[in-house]
Amino acid sequence: MKKLLFVTDFYCEVKGRNYYEEDLYLTSKLMEDYNLITAHPKQAIAFIEDVDFVVLRNTGPVKNYQESYDDFVKAVQEKNIKTFNSFDGKADMKGKDYMLQLMNQDYPIIPTIDHFSEIEKLGTSQKYLVKLKDGADSIGIEIMSKNEILQKKISDKLIQPFLDFEYEVSFYYIDDEFQYALYAPDKNKRWALEVYHANNEDLVFAKSFIDWNNMTRGITRVDACRLKDGSLLLVELEDLNPYLSLDLLDEMMIEKFVKNLKIALKKI
Template sequence: MASILYLTDLYYPAKGRTYYEEDIFIAGRLMDHFDVALCHPKNSEAFEDSADVIVFRNTGSVIGYKEIYRAFRERIQKNSLRTFNTFTGKADMLGKDYLLELTKLGFPVIPTVDCKSDISLLPASDRYVIKPKDGADSIGLEFLSDEELSQRHIADHVYLIQPAVEFEYEVSFYFIDDKFEYAMYAPNKTKRWEMVPYHASEEDIRFAERFISWNSISHGIQRVDACRTIEGELLLIELEDLNPYLSLLQTEKDTQEKFIVDLVSTLNNCLKEQTPEL
């Protein structure tokens, strides 16, 4: 039986999310098909070479262990480690600069710049959002009026600057590899992680698939986060391709079963392939 080193942080204090419940559920189901060992990324080095595949799951923000994460990525390449997700993504696993690229490419994303001198490139707004590029879980996020922004010193290329978009709700689309699995949304926009199942239209799914196609992950779980504007348009908030929380236990039982079946299938496919070059 193939072996999985399942990286997680069961004690990560995620607001509104229960990482340990989700990962215990997923790991428990994977144990029906693989030999599974759970480990924190800070302690994984000693066990990496003995695993057939390393599954990177709810490990929390890597801000808390930047150097350990950097060294882990170096070992992936140096030791040809097989990982899931594959570490070839261009989105959150590399930071937030992809939002700048997607803005320039004309994708349906909340317009983003990283220099005050480029604010004229954004749609006019009375309020703006600034957040550090290496932030997570809204750490360092601020809302500023147009006047406050003009008076605030903001270091170039350190913060993202976006117009504060009026929206009806946030919605997330979940994929295994390039296959759409399910969608969830937060009916109350003040309670981001109180998620319920969302019936995604074909147009909604096509929206999310554009970002999955743009990214370069061969195997992995990705979450496309978007907001529905008051005009009815979907705009990307972020593409989480590193360790997305899945709200899986808030989905229907049939959805959970399908997700596990597809996850086992793609892990088996991943095990048959050579490790990709980073």
């Protein structure tokens, strides 16, 4: 039986999400197929030589343990240890600059710039969101007017228009295969999610970002917002350790997800 290192932070507290419950459930299922070790991200590097591969799950924002994370990534790459997710994604695991790349490539995303001099690219808006490039879980987000951005001389942060959208919706993938979708009917309650029945147009939209990212293996969450004209725009492409909201799925959907996760892990 192969040895698996499951990296998580059972004590991480994030509003609206119970990381530890999700990972306790997943480890209980993976123990059926693997000799499993769990470790906090700050301690994971001590175990990598004793396992066959690593699964990185709900570890919380990397900026909370940046040095340990950087050392861990360097160590697994030097020792050629396989990880899930693989560290070759181009999106959130590398920071938020990918939004600028997607903007320049005309992908359907929330318009994004990183310097006030380009603000005309965002169209007309009364308010703007200013985000840290290494932010996560809404850390460091500010809502500002155009004048406030000018006065503070904002640069090297992401600037986006504050959009009046209908709702947010997330599409979940294992490798490049769609698994399920969830949405927040009340846009003021981001994590009060319900199952969303994605149509073909939705899946074409989401898959375009999976294809762009071209990550070797792992779980990806494509977060989008639905505008009042019915179109979708990308909000975030989470390709490091996306929260899965498994507790909101019915038993059949959960069983299918776990089955597909095990199939993906056996390919490593």
